Amino acid sequence: MPKKRKNRGRHKGDKGKEPMVYCDNCGKLVPRSKAVRVTVPYSPVPGDLARELEKQGAIVPRYYVTKTYCINCAIYLGILKVRSEDERKRKIASARPLVRRETVAAPPATKPAQTQPPTQPTQQGNEGAQTKS
Ligand SMILES: [Zn+2]
Structure with a gap:
């Protein structure tokens, strides 16, 4: 059966139920997997007034609302956009996954560095074993 979207418009996977x-x-x-969650900074003070108050040294609170x-x-408010069929099939849809990939890409760079030092002590251990025998 042809699918409009690879994930059927959800992130459920093969999970049976979800809230x-x-x-x-x-x-x-x-x-829950189909809903769009957005965290937006919210300030009770209007932007222009907040800038003027901050120039004078006042601390203007900023709250984050999810x-x-x-x-x-989400489409009506401009958070998501209707995408063409070709665009839907592409893996990278927006700028957000790129940011996540950068954070995910960092740990593999540290992992080889962690795996290399244990190889050196084992070689030294082997050399020690050879000298003992
Ligand atoms: Zn709604």
Whole structure:
């Protein structure tokens, strides 16, 4: 059967069930893996006023608000965009996965460095064993 999306529009995988969440905009009940979560900085003080207050030395609090949206609302609010068929098939869709890949790529660089030092002591251990025998 032809699929429109590789992951069927969800991140569930072969998990059987998952909790449902409410959309913060329209109140629709959507599966958690299908919902779009966005963390946005929110300040009770308007931007221009906050800049002026910070110049004068005042500390303006910034709160981070995490919102959950259904797909319809995410597209309506401009968080997601409707993509063409070719674009949907591409693995890299937005800038976010690139940032995650950079963080994921860092640990393998340290792992070979950790694996190399144990090889040197074993060689020294072998040399010691040869001298003993
Ligand atoms: Zn919604």
